[in-house]
Amino acid sequence: MAKKGILLINLGSPRSTAVEDVKEYLDEFLMDEKVIDYRWIFRALLVRGIILKTRPAKSAEAYKTVWTDEGSPLIVITKKIQQKLQKLVDIPVEIGMRYAEPSIETGIRNLVEKGITEIVLFPLYPQYAMSTTETVIEKAEEIRKKIFPHVKINYIQPFYNRDLYTDCLTESIREKLPQDFDALLFSYHGVPERHIYKTDPTKTCNMNDCCHKDTHPSHSFCYRHQCFNTTERVIKKLGLPKGKVIVSFQSRLGKDKWIEPYTDHTLETIPGKGIKNLAIVCPAFVSDCLETLEEISVEGKESFLESGGENFTYISCLNDEDRWIEVIRVLCEEQLNQFYLV
Numbered sequence: 001m002a003k004k005g006i007l008l009i010n011l012g013s014p015r016s017t018a019v020e021d022v023k024e025y026l027d028e029f030l031m032d033e034k035v036i037d038y039r040w041i042f043r044a045l046l047v048r049g050i051i052l053k054t055r056p057a058k059s060a061e062a063y064k065t066v067w068t069d070e071g072s073p074l075i076v077i078t079k080k081i082q083q084k085l086q087k088l089v090d091i092p093v094e095i096g097m098r099y100a101e102p103s104i105e106t107g108i109r110n111l112v113e114k115g116i117t118e119i120v121l122f123p124l125y126p127q128y129a130m131s132t133t134e135t136v137i138e139k140a141e142e143i144r145k146k147i148f149p150h151v152k153i154n155y156i157q158p159f160y161n162r163d164l165y166t167d168c169l170t171e172s173i174r175e176k177l178p179q180d181f182d183a184l185l186f187s188y189h190g191v192p193e194r195h196i197y198k199t200d201p202t203k204t205c206n207m208n209d210c211c212h213k214d215t216h217p218s219h220s221f222c223y224r225h226q227c228f229n230t231t232e233r234v235i236k237k238l239g240l241p242k243g244k245v246i247v248s249f250q251s252r253l254g255k256d257k258w259i260e261p262y263t264d265h266t267l268e269t270i271p272g273k274g275i276k277n278l279a280i281v282c283p284a285f286v287s288d289c290l291e292t293l294e295e296i297s298v299e300g301k302e303s304f305l306e307s308g309g310e311n312f313t314y315i316s317c318l319n320d321e322d323r324w325i326e327v328i329r330v331l332c333e334e335q336l337n338q339f340y341l342v
């Protein structure tokens with residue numbers, strides 16, 4: 001009888017805050033053609049010729065502000081999720097990172113060494129993006145075919161539209177919302193617009209009204225729609241009027257046009273429109289990381305307050321909350337049962 005295991009995948013962090021380690025991490029990350037999707041030569045010119053000349057030192061300083069005694073918050077939290085999930089299931093649970101260590105290969109190997117031949121692989125991203133879900137699946141398949149051809153892998157699909165997830169997110173936000181606030185800002189990681197056009201098999205998304213529609217042929221691969229839709233579902237459950245809700249996209253890199261509106265512009269302009277008391281949540285991330293703990297909680301807060309804002313409440317990610325671990329368990333359970341159907 002086949003032995004089954006679970007592999008949780010997150011993005012990954014540098015091994016330390018040393019500039020050389022950050023450089024190595026950024027090189028692997030940004031040389032991924034699903035992240036910077038130019039032809040190799042142009043990607044190398046941009047990444048190795050320009051970005052990696054200055055960014056590693058700047059990013060290393062940022063990482064130092066969030067690093068803990070146990071390491072990068074993203075890795076520490078992913079390990080806590082693994083440990084808690086392991087207590088709820090009777091099959092092995094391992095973790096793997098798309099970039100740096102522990103790698104996806106290490107994660108699969110750890111399971112294979114325990115005799116596992118069927119793996120449920122869970123990319124910890126609620127919404128689909130070429131630079132997240134797709135690159136994880138592609139990398140895992142490459143490793144499986146090359147090193148572990150006898151292993152079967154079932155992939156958990158994006159879960160932004162699953163009630164069990166949006167219920168969990170809603171409850172988590174409800175508990176952390178301040179008594180009084182003028183608006184709740186949903187800030188999602190951005191992606192270049194080109195990525196969305198590129199991965200739309202129907203070629204019908206126009207990056208406009210269609211992303212807001214309940215149904216449209218392009219939605220299964222439209223990150224922008226999936227972010228808006230996550231928000232719609234959560235605010236409905238929270239009972240918040242649309243007038244009190246803002247959506248924007250953070251963490252731009254480079255000169256391409258990324259999906260709008262941008263979080264940095266939003267934080268600078270909303271105090272002038274009367275929004276002085278802000279709550280902010282980042283639902284593209286299931287675990288707190290550099291982009292939430294530094295870019296939003298420190299830089300974003302500073303820019304909002306300097307622009308006339310008065311109160312800024314950052315609502316933490318689901319991290320290792322028990323209700324979220326239970327959602328992970330149920331989603332894995334569903335996928336484990338799929339092995340019998342294929």
Ligand SMILES: C=CC1=C(C)c2cc3[nH]c(cc4nc(cc5[nH]c(cc1n2)c(C)c5CCC(=O)O)C(CCC(=O)O)=C4C)c(C)c3C=C
Pocket residue numbers: 011012013014026034035036055059072074125129131132189190191192251253284285288289290291
């Ligand atoms: C949540 C989903 C994410 C998407 C979509 C995404 C796309 C994307 N990111 C970059 C560039 C960078 N991202 C960086 C950090 C980072 N990104 C995500 C998640 C998504 N990225 C996370 C969870 C993190 C934090 C990692 C951590 O260690 O805490 C960074 C590195 C940090 C920095 O130098 O600022 C870069 C660079 C691109 C170009 C992109 C889509 C094309």
Ligand SMILES: [Fe+2]
Pocket residue numbers: 205206207208210211218222224225
């Ligand atoms: Fe769309």
Ligand SMILES: [Fe+2]
Pocket residue numbers: 189251
């Ligand atoms: Fe990113």
